[in-house]
Amino acid sequence: MIRLSHPTKSLKGKISLPSSKSISNRILILQKIYEPGLVIENLSVANDTIVLKRILSSNEHNIDVQDAGTAFRFLVAYCAITSGKWSINGTARLRERPISQLVDALRLLGADITYLEKEGYAPLSINGKKLKANQSELDLTFVDSSQFISALLMIQPMIEGEFSIKINHKMNSKSFVKLTIILMRKMGFSVEVKGAHIRVKKERRFHGKFVRVEPDWTSFYYWYSMAHLAKDVDLCMVGLSQNNIHEEKKRLFDVGNKSLSFGENGDGLCVKKSKDNKIEFMSKLNYSQFPDLAPTFAVLLAALRAGETELMGLESLKYKECNREEALEQILGMLNCTFGLEDKSWILNAENFELKSETLFSTFDDHRMAMSIAPLALIQPILIENESVVTKSYPNFWEDLQTVGFEIEYL
Known part of the structure; x- marks a missing residue:
């Protein structure tokens, strides 16, 4: 006291x-998936970012995100596309924060995710594998969290099939979806936004060596x-x-x-x-x-x-x-x-x-x-x-x- x-x-x-932990956490995920040699300047030293960086740098498959909600959501999507068997858990408060909309969206793409205790909440078991879109549009208008949409956008180029994501324009914190799009473009992706539809193309042109966090x-x-x-x-x-x-x-x-x-x-x-x-x-x-x-x-x-x-x-x-x-x-x-x-x-x-x-x-x-x-x-x-x-x-x-x-x- x-x-x-x-x-x-x-x-x-x-x-x-x-430094912005919103930018830092997104850049860490993008670095891990697409650009391992990327140098990140001015990375946040907030505990949420430290937790995410430690997890992504380790080979641990039994993941404890502590109370890092953003890391939890981004890691669920990351683990869903990454080969291996994963478990994700956190603090008592984190286990009270709903994750069902993200899990439902990933399951539409074939993700293998199981709730280990209460339906819709951590802890989760995930069998990571190649995901596939069977339709040209993934309707996610039922999702009202910008972090769920951001998590999906960051893995979209890794999912088999060409498709767009249809989002709910009335979702809270939609500005953070825009932030994710800006960062993906900085990483060399072409991102099409047409009304409520977003598509991240698979091809990428990135010639930079570093990114600086604001x-x-x-x-x-x-x-x-x-x-x-x-x-x-x-x-x-x-x-x-x-x-x-x-x-x-x-x-x-x-x-x-x-x-x-x-x-x-x-x-x-x-x-x-x-x-x-x-x-x-x-x-x-x-x-x-x-x-x-x-x-x-x-x-x-x-x-x-x-x-x-x-x-x-x-x-x-x-x-x-x-x-x-x-x-x-x-x-x-x-x-x-x-x-x-x-x-x-x-x-x-x-x-x-x-x-x-x-x-x-x-x-x-x-x-x-x-x-x-x-x-x-x-x-x-x-x-x-x-x-x-x-x-x-x-x-x-x-x-x-x-x-x-x-x-x-x-x-």
């Missing part, structure tokens, strides 16, 4: 954000939240650019259109507190494409006393590292805010926001919940349990906070 505070409430300095935009938004709550801000996010391929950059103006200013120099994205410190709020925000940002913005809106805000697209939060809907409801309740489900939207009312000094917050064993809570220390000193969970995506988070004046006392 830590006590987190910031005496001056001023944020000034350069921050090197962690900084992680999702991690930037913890700093974005801090910048709104600080008195004075002059930050440079090294290597971050609005030209990066991550589409999370589009959410810069969800809150406070006039309260922060953004610019770029040779080092990266610069964030400053603007002279016009007026904060503007939107009455509705949709996070269906970027659900990992929702906890950060929900806590920020509460801290800014945003009044009533409708948050949409949170359906997938219950399947994350914790049930983030329930976690947010508890955290926001501790801040004297209301957060309730009405139809398919969550309504946040922050008019009565209150943060008492040294309030103790649980992280729910979830890295994103821990980092979403941290900016509150710019208002009052707070206590955070199990702070080490941040290693899943941002191992140096607490150290980076200390470089800009946060004080951490380990209790």
